[in-house]
Amino acid sequence: MSxxxxxxxxxSFGGLKVVDSLDLQVNEGEIxxxxxxxxxxxxxLFNLITGIxxxxxxxxxxxxxxxxxxxxxxxxxxxxxxxxxTLRLFLNMSVKENVMAAAYGHxxxxxxxxxxxxxxxxxxxxxxxxxxxxxxxxxxKRLMGYRWDQPAYSLSYANRRRLEIARxxxxxxxxxxxxxxxxxxNPSETHEITELIGELRTEGGYTILVIEHDMxxxxxxxxxxxxxxxxxxxxxxxxxxxxxxxKVVEAYLGLQTAATK
Amino acid sequence: xxxxxxxxxxxxxxxxxxxxxARHAERRIMxxxxxxxIEDRIRRVPWWAWLILFLAAASTLPAFSSSGYxxxxxxxxxxxxxxxxxxxxxxxxxxxxxxxxxxxxxxGAYAYAILDSDKFGIHLxxxxxxxxxxxxxxxxxxxxxxxSRRLTGDYLAIVTLFFLQLFQTITTNGxxxxxxxxxxxxxxxxxxxxxxxxxxxxxxxxQGIFAVSYFYVALAFxxxxxVALRFVNQSRxxxxxxxxxxxxxxxxxxxxxxxxLKLMSFSFGxxxxxxTGTLFAAQAASVFPLTFYFVLLIIVYTMxxxxxxxxxxGVVAGALIVSPLLELLRDPGKSRVIFFVGLVGGLLLxxxxxxxxxxxxxxxxxxxxxxxxxxGAIDKSWIAGEHQGxxxxxxxxxxxxxxxxxxxxAPTSYIGLIAVVLLVTLVRGRTRLVLLVPTLYLxxxxxxxxxLAKPEPARYIVLGVILIxxxxxxxxxxxxERRVEIV
Numbered sequence: 077m078s079x080x081x082x083x084x085x086x087x088s089f090g091g092l093k094v095v096d097s098l099d100l101q102v103n104e105g106e107i108x109x110x111x112x113x114x115x116x117x118x119x120x121l122f123n124l125i126t127g128i129x130x131x132x133x134x135x136x137x138x139x140x141x142x143x144x145x146x147x148x149x150x151x152x153x154x155x156x157x158x159x160x161x162t163l164r165l166f167l168n169m170s171v172k173e174n175v176m177a178a179a180y181g182h183x184x185x186x187x188x189x190x191x192x193x194x195x196x197x198x199x200x201x202x203x204x205x206x207x208x209x210x211x212x213x214x215x216x217k218r219l220m221g222y223r224w225d226q227p228a229y230s231l232s233y234a235n236r237r238r239l240e241i242a243r244x245x246x247x248x249x250x251x252x253x254x255x256x257x258x259x260x261x262n263p264s265e266t267h268e269i270t271e272l273i274g275e276l277r278t279e280g281g282y283t284i285l286v287i288e289h290d291m292x293x294x295x296x297x298x299x300x301x302x303x304x305x306x307x308x309x310x311x312x313x314x315x316x317x318x319x320x321x322x323k324v325v326e327a328y329l330g331l332q333t334a335a336t337k
Numbered sequence: 338x339x340x341x342x343x344x345x346x347x348x349x350x351x352x353x354x355x356x357x358x359a360r361h362a363e364r365r366i367m368x369x370x371x372x373x374x375i376e377d378r379i380r381r382v383p384w385w386a387w388l389i390l391f392l393a394a395a396s397t398l399p400a401f402s403s404s405g406y407x408x409x410x411x412x413x414x415x416x417x418x419x420x421x422x423x424x425x426x427x428x429x430x431x432x433x434x435x436x437x438x439x440x441x442x443x444x445g446a447y448a449y450a451i452l453d454s455d456k457f458g459i460h461l462x463x464x465x466x467x468x469x470x471x472x473x474x475x476x477x478x479x480x481x482x483x484x485s486r487r488l489t490g491d492y493l494a495i496v497t498l499f500f501l502q503l504f505q506t507i508t509t510n511g512x513x514x515x516x517x518x519x520x521x522x523x524x525x526x527x528x529x530x531x532x533x534x535x536x537x538x539x540x541x542x543x544q545g546i547f548a549v550s551y552f553y554v555a556l557a558f559x560x561x562x563x564v565a566l567r568f569v570n571q572s573r574x575x576x577x578x579x580x581x582x583x584x585x586x587x588x589x590x591x592x593x594x595x596x597x598l599k600l601m602s603f604s605f606g607x608x609x610x611x612x613t614g615t616l617f618a619a620q621a622a623s624v625f626p627l628t629f630y631f632v633l634l635i636i637v638y639t640m641x642x643x644x645x646x647x648x649x650x651g652v653v654a655g656a657l658i659v660s661p662l663l664e665l666l667r668d669p670g671k672s673r674v675i676f677f678v679g680l681v682g683g684l685l686l687x688x689x690x691x692x693x694x695x696x697x698x699x700x701x702x703x704x705x706x707x708x709x710x711x712x713g714a715i716d717k718s719w720i721a722g723e724h725q726g727x728x729x730x731x732x733x734x735x736x737x738x739x740x741x742x743x744x745x746x747a748p749t750s751y752i753g754l755i756a757v758v759l760l761v762t763l764v765r766g767r768t769r770l771v772l773l774v775p776t777l778y779l780x781x782x783x784x785x786x787x788x789l790a791k792p793e794p795a796r797y798i799v800l801g802v803i804l805i806x807x808x809x810x811x812x813x814x815x816x817x818e819r820r821v822e823i824v
């Protein structure tokens with residue numbers, strides 16, 4: 077059953093077609109990878125789904141309900157969460173607060189209840205804290221203990237990537253959009269991320285749409301691979317099928333190489 | 338980062354491992370002995386203990402001084418603390434550069450003046466008018482936020498600045514608003530009621546001396562506002578405020594309604610300012626448009642920046658420093674004490690970092706006596722000027738003060754000082770240290786002969802110098818957290 081569906085979605089920046097009548101379906105519990113050369117429109121696709129851009133044409137549905145034109149925070153509250161390719165943490169807030177902040181959408185205590193510290197508000201606050209600890213515990217010991225109260229800017233690059241994933245899961249999403257989770261990671265960390273994405277599905281129960289350049293990661297995690305080039309879907313299917321697809325090879329390596337291959 | 342056994346047991350701190358970082362506290366260099374213990378204890382005191390301690394200390398003030406002036410300064414300092422707390426919500430937590438902030442203070446004051454004075458013959462009970470005005474403040478803040486909610490940075494600053502100007506224009510011309518006299522125009526509104534509960538007035542003056550009751554009321558307001566804002570900051574709303582300050586796009590993508598949060602932050606700041614305005618109006622018994630203008634805006638911003646925007650304790654400390662300082666600088670005698678204590682204290686503090694600065698201090702002292710004696714030997718009238726107030730005895734023999742200041746001396750020395758200071762920042766190493774000696778002496782000369790003659794502008798110059806010096810030494814303010822923009 078499809079959880080997220082795009083039908084004929086197009087977006088132009090001025091005269092440049094960034095996404096061109098794109099169809100995409102993501103089914104419940106699936107891990108779908110989006111690949112493509114730089115500038116293929118992968119991140120734009122994420123920005124369209126999360127409501128940062130509004131498509132010129134086409135329909136985006138979540139559980140068969142249109143989410144086109146909704147504000148990003150509403151879409152997030154409906155169950156779509158994401159990480160960013162260029163990390164966008166709340167750097168001057170503590171690690172734990174970064175995750176706790178993301179619980180905003182599914183918590184209710186208003187300002188007046190907060191001012192008065194009502195029992196209900198304090199209970200909710202405890203729940204948020206517990207949620208944050210749970211989400212951070214997902215990464216073993218890396219983001220635990222003393223790290224909670226340290227500012228996010230003190231984290232290493234790899235830990236920042238992990239924290240972004242932890243923060244994204246704290247919105248209690250159904251579908252997670254991961255934008256190049258292994259970018260800039262060393263081989264052992266890349267391996268760890270590959271396993272982690274699998275765990276996110278089995279233990280977290282999230283449906284995952286992931287943009288990734290590292291083909292080992294893509295091979296390791298994907299149920300299905302979608303290849304984009306110049307905003308057009310050029311191939312879709314299993315990793316092996318897409319990786320050997322002529323158009324994909326051409327998009328990555330150029331026409332000549334494709335011909336000689 | 339090669340922690341191959343993330344779930345394994347840890348034994349000892351190893352370099353390069355998380356554990357090594359985890360035990361950073363053990364490696365921190367702390368002063369040993371009783372001093373270290375005290376520092377450690379102080380660090381562990383919770384915020385509410387500090388607050389109670391502060392309130393207790395502040396409330397004993399009237400016992401130490403029966404002077405109406407001192408009490409009045411204490412009262413207005415508390416007002417500044419409240420304003421700084423309010424501005425901290427918008428600037429420190431919301432990250433919104435709101436230059437119209439003091440207009441809300443004015444709105445609170447004017448609203449109280451209209452609701453509780455003979456102007457329209459309305460005399461609402463304080464317990465009714467106060468909540469009403471706070472709500473009005475919050476609503477106006479919200480309304481100002483509406484057109485500005487998509488603006489950030491300098492664009493927002495200009496729009497809010499425009500709002501402040503609008504407030505000025507309306508209050509100044511409000512004596513003929515569609516044929517009605519609403520705000521009294523430049524003459525303001527006079528004979529405003531003091532706070533009153535039933536038939537009892539909270540009198541402003543008791544036998545001609547500032548009644549201390551307003552100080553206590555202000556202190557109570559401060560305590561309530563401080564705690565309420567602190568609780569909000571530590572709730573989901575506070576976290577969301579700070580999140581959108583850090584990265585609006587990420588906050589929005591994580592389910593936080595950024596526009597709504599900005600409006601709330603505006604509203605909160607405005608409500609606190611309006612509440613403070615009622616206190617001001619009730620105590621001063623009169624309001625005029627020009628009270629709520631740039632000078633006040635700059636002072637409140639100075640407090641927030643100096644203390645550390647984003648930190649409640651910081652902005653309160655900023656207000657506690659700046660407000661009495663501005664009062665003390667009014668008086669040339671006290672002003673001189675502050676100048677020399679600041680100069681010597683600054684050099685002493687800096688000399689902890691470098692011995693050379695200690696030498697500079699001694700050299701300046703010697704240089705001063707030498708110049709004084711030499712000029713005195715040439716012509717007695719050059720050192721015949723009168724020194725008054727604190728430290729006069731010492732400075733008499735040190736700073737040159739001509740009996741009659743020639744017309745050209747004041748501008749020349751003042752501009753010369755600025756030039757030399759700029760030169761000091763340009764040269765390095767030993768040259769700078771040597772150059773510091775005449776610079777400091779020239780500063781003292783200008784202070785004695787030029788600045789003290791005009792305390793009113795001088796005090797703002799001093800404030801500016803302090804602000805610049807602090808921004809160089811501690812860019813995040815006295816108690817502000819370390820902030821990074823991009824890493």
